[in-house]
Amino acid sequence: EVQLLESGGGLVQPGGSLRLSCAASGFSFSGYAMSWVRQTPGKGLEWVSAISGGGYTAYYADSVRGRFTISRDDSKSTVYLQIDSLGAEDTAVYYCARDPPKGYSGWAYWGQGILVAVSS
Amino acid sequence: QSALTQPASVSGSPGQSITISCTGTNSDVGLYDYVSWYQQHPGKAPKLILSDVTKRPSGVSDRFFGSKSGNTASLTISGLQPEDEADYYCNSYASTPTPSWVFGGGTKVTVL
Numbered sequence: 001e002v003q004l005l006e007s008g009g010g011l012v013q014p015g016g017s018l019r020l021s022c023a024a025s026g027f028s029f030s031g032y033a034m035s036w037v038r039q040t041p042g043k044g045l046e047w048v049s050a051i052s053g054g055g056y057t058a059y060y061a062d063s064v065r066g067r068f069t070i071s072r073d074d075s076k077s078t079v080y081l082q083i084d085s086l087g088a089e090d091t092a093v094y095y096c097a098r099d100p101p102k103g104y105s106g107w108a109y110w111g112q113g114i115l116v117a118v119s120s
Numbered sequence: 121q122s123a124l125t126q127p128a129s130v131s132g133s134p135g136q137s138i139t140i141s142c143t144g145t146n147s148d149v150g151l152y153d154y155v156s157w158y159q160q161h162p163g164k165a166p167k168l169i170l171s172d173v174t175k176r177p178s179g180v181s182d183r184f185f186g187s188k189s190g191n192t193a194s195l196t197i198s199g200l201q202p203e204d205e206a207d208y209y210c211n212s213y214a215s216t217p218t219p220s221w222v223f224g225g226g227t228k229v230t231v232l
Contacts, residue, residue, distance in 0.1 A: 037166075044223060045166065045211075045226070047222065050219075095166075103171075104152070104154040104221070105153075105154035105155065105156045105171045105172045106171025110165040111165065113165055
């Protein structure tokens with residue numbers, strides 16, 4: 001059974017940093033690209049970042065490029081999202097999701113989500 | 121990376137059919153058949169119901185049907201049931217200027 005478990009969220013002050021982790025199990029982690037998607041309170045979904053299998057290529061949404069860094073440790077079956085210079089607009093539930101085995105469409109597996117709250 | 125456009129809300133009675141539109145541009149929806157749809161109930165993670173415009177994952181009801189014409193994709197739910205009341209989001213791959221994925225703003229489906 002595919003499982004994704006996020007951790008590392010919490011309350012952080014504006015300008016602060018946080019590292020989110022997503023531990024995966026139930027599939028061959030190194031063979032899959034992984035993504036982070038966030039959802040602001042009461043609002044819609046926003047794709048944030050993706051990393052290729054093996055970690056060779058990373059992609060970012062314009063809204064987070066330069067502040068967020070995605071990485072992965074295939075030996076730990078874990079993907080990370082380093083979030084720096086946090087602002088109120090980054091307050092959201094952050095989900096990790098497994099990319100499809102091929103193509104660019106359809107996140108079939110999601111974590112339960114982790115809340116990041118930015119407030120002084 | 122502009123958001124795709126969805127109606128804020130759609131409603132229907134049990135047994136009816138409803139259609140949710142998702143309008144993008146010729147850089148995303150119009151260029152690729154990489155449109156997916158997600159159903160989200162309150163407090164839950166999104167659930168994939170369609171990928172590659174029309175493909176239903178295993179276990180998803182065949183009451184969910186996807187299509188695309190030009191820059192607009194559509195999700196049709198037939199035989200509306202109370203459990204279909206949820207938020208629905210479309211998503212498309214886009215490659216300009218850099219590879220990215222863009223969501224629609226979401227549509228609240230209400231079963232009357």
